[in-house]
Amino acid sequence: MDSVEIVNGRQIRDSDQAEVIGNGPHRYCFEFWPPAATAPAARTPFALALTGEVPLPAELHVYQGVTDAHGRTPVFALDRPVEPGAWRLTGRLGEGEFGDVMRLRASDGTPQAGRSYLLVICSASPQWHRGRTDTAGRTVYAAAPQPEHIMLNADPETASKPDEVRALELCGGSADR
Incomplete structure (x- = not known):
């Protein structure tokens, strides 16, 4: 899998240099593309949530972080697979x-x-x-x-x-x- 489009981004292969959140076998990493962006948003506050029954690691409802220099999120390692449409990635204020x-x-x-x-x-x-x-x-x-x-x-x-x-x-x- 090279990449899968999601709202405000794309799911990409995880990066060896990225921080890993959780320890499950199903790994997810994203590039954050705000509306109308022409490139991934580097060093930008973001919020990531799941709309289904699979919680993010540590029972988080919404993960709040900052993208890396390439506009990527950390890698999320979950116990169960997640469909691309279940992810909600947005920019963050505060x-x-x-x-x-x-x-x-x-x-x-x-x-x-x-x-x-x-x-x-x-x-x-x-x-x-x-x-x-x-x-x-x-x-x-x-x-x-x-x-x-x-x-x-x-x-x-x-x-x-x-x-x-x-x-x-x-x-x-x-x-x-």
């Missing part, structure tokens, strides 16, 4: 045990792929990410060490203010804090 992905959909329920957005975690020092939704209409994974308010602006191009100012306004603050 870190911590609390988190989720937002999904933009049209009124008829169809995913809004390629839609521009500004995602803001309203922590003491707000964090923000400007991006485009993936083919399933998903944003990056927003994570925090404690529950936080998350704001999503689905049309940031229409905003005339810089992202930092807009993020503070969305969180109920001002740039003059």
